[in-house]
Amino acid sequence: MDEDEILAGLLRHDQSALKALMNAHINSVYSLCSAIIGGTGSLEDIEECTSDVFYYAWKSVQKYDPKRASLRTWVLMLCKYVALDRRRSLTTKINQLPLNEDTISSKILETTFATIEERQE
Incomplete structure (x- = not known):
C-alpha cells in the first residue's frame, strides 16, 4: 500500500491500513520512542x-x-509528543518516590550519615 491508500484505509477504519502503517513506520517510531524515553x-x-x-494515529x-x-x-511528530x-510521566513518578531504607541502599545511608556527622564535629 502506498501512503494515499493507507490514509484512505485509515479514514475508513480499515484494520489492514493500520497494519500497513505500522509495517511501514514501526522501526522509526520505536527508535524515536527509545531515543526520547531513553534511560528514563x-x-x-x-x-x-x-x-x-499507532493507537493515537x-x-x-x-x-x-x-x-x-x-x-x-x-x-x-505524533510520536514525539x-x-x-511518557517521559514526563515517568520522571514525575521517579521524583515522587518516597525516600526510605527500601528505596535507598543501607550503604548509601551509612555514607551520608557519616558525612553529616563529620561536618557537625
Missing part, C-alpha cells in the same frame, strides 16, 4: 509508547492534513 523508562515503556503512537487520523506534511512526518508525555 524500561523496554516495556518504550513498547507501550510505540503502541500508543488510528483515533485522530481525521486531524491529519496531507497539505502540511507526509503521513510519515505526521506519525513521527506521545514519547515526551
Whole structure:
C-alpha cells in the first residue's frame, strides 16, 4: 500500500491500513520512542509508547492534513509528543518516590550519615 491508500484505509477504519502503517513506520517510531524515553523508562515503556503512537494515529487520523506534511512526518511528530508525555510521566513518578531504607541502599545511608556527622564535629 502506498501512503494515499493507507490514509484512505485509515479514514475508513480499515484494520489492514493500520497494519500497513505500522509495517511501514514501526522501526522509526520505536527508535524515536527509545531515543526520547531513553534511560528514563524500561523496554516495556518504550513498547507501550510505540503502541500508543499507532493507537493515537488510528483515533485522530481525521486531524491529519496531507497539505502540511507526509503521513510519515505526521506519525513521527505524533510520536514525539506521545514519547515526551511518557517521559514526563515517568520522571514525575521517579521524583515522587518516597525516600526510605527500601528505596535507598543501607550503604548509601551509612555514607551520608557519616558525612553529616563529620561536618557537625
